[in-house]
Amino acid sequence: MTSPQARIRPDRVTPHRASDLAAALGAPVPDVDAEVTGVVSDNRAAGPGDLFVALPGARVHGARFAADAVARGATAVLTDPAGAALLPRENLPVLVVPDPRSAAGPAAARVYGTPADRLTTFGLTGTNGKTTTTYQLDHLLRALGHRSGLVGTVETRSHDRVLPSVLTTPEAADLQAVLAAMVSDGVDALAMEVSSHAIAQHRVDGVVYDMAGFTNLTQDHLDFHGDLETYFATKAELFTPARSRRGVVVVDDDHGVAMARRAQVPVATLTTGTGVRPLDPDADWTVSAITPDGTGSAFTLTHRDGRALHTRTSLPGGYNVANAALAVAMVLESGAGAEEVERALRSADGLTATVPGRMEVLATSPRVVVDFAHNTEALELALSALRPTTRGRLSVVFGATGDRDPGKRPFMGAAAVRGADVVVVTDDDPHGEDRAAVRAAVLDGAREALAALAGGPGPVPELTEVADRGEAIATAIGRADPEDTVLVAGRGHETIQEIAGVDHHLDDREEARAALARRLPHEGSDAPHGAGHHVADHIKQERTS
Numbered sequence: 001m002t003s004p005q006a007r008i009r010p011d012r013v014t015p016h017r018a019s020d021l022a023a024a025l026g027a028p029v030p031d032v033d034a035e036v037t038g039v040v041s042d043n044r045a046a047g048p049g050d051l052f053v054a055l056p057g058a059r060v061h062g063a064r065f066a067a068d069a070v071a072r073g074a075t076a077v078l079t080d081p082a083g084a085a086l087l088p089r090e091n092l093p094v095l096v097v098p099d100p101r102s103a104a105g106p107a108a109a110r111v112y113g114t115p116a117d118r119l120t121t122f123g124l125t126g127t128n129g130k131t132t133t134t135y136q137l138d139h140l141l142r143a144l145g146h147r148s149g150l151v152g153t154v155e156t157r158s159h160d161r162v163l164p165s166v167l168t169t170p171e172a173a174d175l176q177a178v179l180a181a182m183v184s185d186g187v188d189a190l191a192m193e194v195s196s197h198a199i200a201q202h203r204v205d206g207v208v209y210d211m212a213g214f215t216n217l218t219q220d221h222l223d224f225h226g227d228l229e230t231y232f233a234t235k236a237e238l239f240t241p242a243r244s245r246r247g248v249v250v251v252d253d254d255h256g257v258a259m260a261r262r263a264q265v266p267v268a269t270l271t272t273g274t275g276v277r278p279l280d281p282d283a284d285w286t287v288s289a290i291t292p293d294g295t296g297s298a299f300t301l302t303h304r305d306g307r308a309l310h311t312r313t314s315l316p317g318g319y320n321v322a323n324a325a326l327a328v329a330m331v332l333e334s335g336a337g338a339e340e341v342e343r344a345l346r347s348a349d350g351l352t353a354t355v356p357g358r359m360e361v362l363a364t365s366p367r368v369v370v371d372f373a374h375n376t377e378a379l380e381l382a383l384s385a386l387r388p389t390t391r392g393r394l395s396v397v398f399g400a401t402g403d404r405d406p407g408k409r410p411f412m413g414a415a416a417v418r419g420a421d422v423v424v425v426t427d428d429d430p431h432g433e434d435r436a437a438v439r440a441a442v443l444d445g446a447r448e449a450l451a452a453l454a455g456g457p458g459p460v461p462e463l464t465e466v467a468d469r470g471e472a473i474a475t476a477i478g479r480a481d482p483e484d485t486v487l488v489a490g491r492g493h494e495t496i497q498e499i500a501g502v503d504h505h506l507d508d509r510e511e512a513r514a515a516l517a518r519r520l521p522h523e524g525s526d527a528p529h530g531a532g533h534h535v536a537d538h539i540k541q542e543r544t545s
């Protein structure tokens with residue numbers, strides 16, 4: 001669902017003539033002309049002077065909303081022949097191109113004065129770690145004295161203008177607008193997430209990143225891309241001259257190795273030994289000397305030419321060392337000196353940006369952590385990141401998303417059983433799907449994994465189903481002992497749960513804080529306790545013994 005919500009836009013734009021834009025896009029020059037001072041692709045966001053990009057959608061043609069966009073002040077329309085057939089031509093410049101999706105970015109870049117060229121741009125792609133790495137990058141850029149902007153899943157920020165994000169990577173027209181706002185706000189460097197959907201839908205056309213980064217690739221979004229190879233190939237486009245100038249690729253998995261080989265721009269490789277592949281002796285950058293440091297890790301990053309720096313991240317888990325090292329390597333590869341970066345990081349206490357809903361620790365006794373892990377790999381990693389520092393039981397509360405990638409549900413169930421001592425299966429975002437059926441698919445995988453463990457020597461995890469997510473969180477936290485860890489996984493920073501087309505407010509962090517507040521006061525606890533060991537009567541518990 002495209003939201004009509006507010007967008008960050010530049011305050012002043014030099015007017016362009018629709019006829020000049022048509023010529024630049026190779027479109028026939030329209031008979032009538034008009035001035036354009038902005039670009040939007042959703043009629044609800046249209047205002048005076050906008051070029052309305054009417055995209056052919058899967059559900060509806062955007063041209064159906066052109067009349068409303070014009071009523072709101074739009075002065076011209078960019079669309080395809082099918083869209084043009086739906087529009088009145090009198091007194092309205094209509095720019096007709098074969099593929100308006102790929103024309104939207106370049107058109108908006110032109111209207112807004114190619115803002116990406118006036119920023120040092122860092123673009124992150126990969127299945128997991130984009131948000132976390134983007135925040136660490138932003139933290140480091142600020143430590144180096146930059147005024148940095150941020151675009152990603154959680155929020156979009158141009159200096160002091162901050163809006164919650166609707167998409168990980170905005171629509172092309174909205175992206176160019178926010179980049180132009182950054183230029184006028186004095187922002188000089190950009191840390192942003194580039195999703196595979198965005199690459200496939202030409203949302204980042206009009207941007208050539210100075211530095212692209214690749215984190216990793218695992219099965220996800222196959223409902224959109226069809227197969228893993230297409231998903232990989234889409235991400236690989238970021239490492240072509242049309243989209244970036246240089247890159248850093250983490251080679252901790254086979255897809256990273258393949259990405260580095262396939263890259264058509266110069267890329268440096270980074271090995272950390274924290275992924276599925278061992279340290280790669282041929283990599284350009286190597287992470288070594290990883291040691292526990294508070295909740296996170298300290299580590300050394302060394303280039304094969306001898307450049308080295310030592311720093312720390314406050315986020316738990318080996319993969320967060322990889323995220324932090326990737327942020328640092330991207331900045332070093334963009335020309336910053338190792339000593340300068342090490343000094344800046346020392347003054348900023350290392351890579352210590354708090355990432356909303358990513359390994360966000362809400363309490364320490366019991367430890368309650370909210371994390372965005374919403375696929376099998378991420379769930380496994382989040383659990384294994386927390387296991388070494390959990391003295392008691394490790395619980396996980398999670399579900400799978402409805403209407404998305406149903407194949408991953410049983411795998412997520414199995415991963416939870418293999419990684420936790422207490423597994424609470426609940427709803428995630430059911431969207432339009434039957435909630436019980438989504439949970440049942442997760443539970444199938446969980447039960448199969450339980451059965452496999454039942455014959456073994458180790459303890460068998462406890463499996464519980466609690467449909468309501470708030471209640472599931474309350475249950476897990478209510479039953480936790482002070483030395484336990486409760487991981488609430490899957491929704492991170494999200495605040496809306498969509499059930500059968502209706503949006504409900506639901507914030508895992510609020511639910512967890514409320515559950516912590518209900519626990520009885522407990523010696524050694526850092527959070528108020530209450531309703532200690534209550535378990536809702538209707539909860540179905542399963543134990544295999």
Ligand SMILES: CC(=O)N[C@H]1[C@@H](OP(=O)(O)OP(=O)(O)OC[C@H]2O[C@@H](n3ccc(=O)[nH]c3=O)[C@H](O)[C@@H]2O)O[C@H](CO)[C@@H](O)[C@@H]1O[C@H](C)C(=O)N[C@@H](C)C(=O)N[C@H](CCC(=O)O)C(=O)O
Pocket residue numbers: 001002041042043044053054055056057058059060061062063065166167168169170171195196197198201
């Ligand atoms: C599945 C998918 O990718 N859908 C995208 C697709 O939607 P669609 O083809 O159904 O569009 P449509 O609803 O038919 O509308 C067609 C056109 O009419 C316009 N419209 C529509 C309705 C209206 O009232 N007014 C209006 O102007 C729309 O803005 C659009 O331009 O084209 C739209 C326009 O480009 C996208 O906004 C939309 O992304 C939707 C919102 C979405 O949820 N995308 C997700 C899957 C996504 O992109 N996620 C990635 C992150 C993935 C991850 O890593 O987790 C992201 O970058 O956020």
Ligand SMILES: Nc1ncnc2c1ncn2[C@@H]1O[C@H](COP(=O)(O)OP(=O)(O)OP(=O)(O)O)[C@@H](O)[C@H]1O
Pocket residue numbers: 126127128129130131132133153168193215216319320322323357358359371372373374377378379381382
């Ligand atoms: N480098 C990594 N490797 C594997 N898993 C990771 C990595 N970094 C983070 N994760 C896990 O994946 C989850 C999502 O992390 P993050 O939000 O940083 O990634 P993302 O790529 O932005 O994901 P999304 O596009 O779904 O928002 C985290 O909650 C964490 O559990």
